[in-house]
Amino acid sequence: MTPLPPPRTVVEFLGVASAYLAAREFVSPRLDAELLLGHAVGLARLELYLQHDRPLEPAEIDTFRDLLRRRGQGEPVAYLLGSWGFRSLVLKTDRRALVPRPESEVLVELALARLPVGGALLDLGTGSGAIALAVCRERPDADVTAVDLDLDALALAGENAASLGLAPRLLRSDLYDGLPAAERFDVIVANLPYVADEDSKLDPAVRDHEPHLALFGGADGLDLVRRALAGAPERLRPGGSILLELGEGQAPRVATIAGDVGADDVAIAADLAGIDRYVMARWSA
DSSP states (O other), X not given: OOOOOOOOBHHHHHHHHHHHHHHTXXXXXXXXXXXXXXXXXXXXXXHHHHTTTOBOOHHHHHHHHHHHHHHHTTOOHHHHHTEXXXXXXXXXXOTTSOOOOHHHHHHHHHHHHHOOTTOEEEEESOTTSHHHHHHHHHOTTSEEEEEESOHHHHHHHHHHHHHXXXXXXXXXXXXXXXXXXXXXXXXXXXXOOOBOTXXXXXOHHHHHHSOGGGTXXXXXSOHHHHHHHHHGGGTEEEEXXXXXXXXTTOHHHHHHHHHHTTOSEEEEEEOTTSOEEEEEEEXXX
């Protein structure tokens, strides 16, 4: 049997790469291959198909093979590309913070709906700055503060803010502890670590490549969520809300925790896949 010739053109490399990733059971092998090949050769996804018969240069082949090897080992595409889209933003992405996810885009939408004109928003555990920067872009009237305990994550958020020309206040803080004592907010929004320390279902690629400080939240994953809820009444203005993004199956329990610390207006909202993922809580007094 005559061996197949090695790939040479854009479409040939796409086919080989898609098959390689599909064999490793990645969720979107074709999309991953398109993004990585486009990055290696400097073409947008549509341009790959407009130039499907374009041969790759040796240096481009080497770059693409390295990206494909790293993706095959589970490294997130966003880290390999160095940037990722979030709502209307393109953010720098690397190992200093979690990859911004579509679920957090819905969290922004929920927060904007509760943020009054000229209101103050606090983003707890900002990571790359995605949530805070999206609010800054979409609500320039708002006063946005973003905090994180991790200095590396804060540095990344600062780099993203500078590149986008946005200016949230960035502070190092362990939840509320680093904030001025008298400061209050209309909305507190938080995508805090919520994975249980011994969660056997966590995607190994996430466990191996994304920062553990931003992933793991104690024995049941909710240590920081409890602290955020317990401290929220003293940090919210009258009528203010805290909004939390959570893992699948956690929302009912967190709603109960919110009630246990005095919240009398608690709601659960679903993400775009219909999974109950967000808890929103208010205190009447």
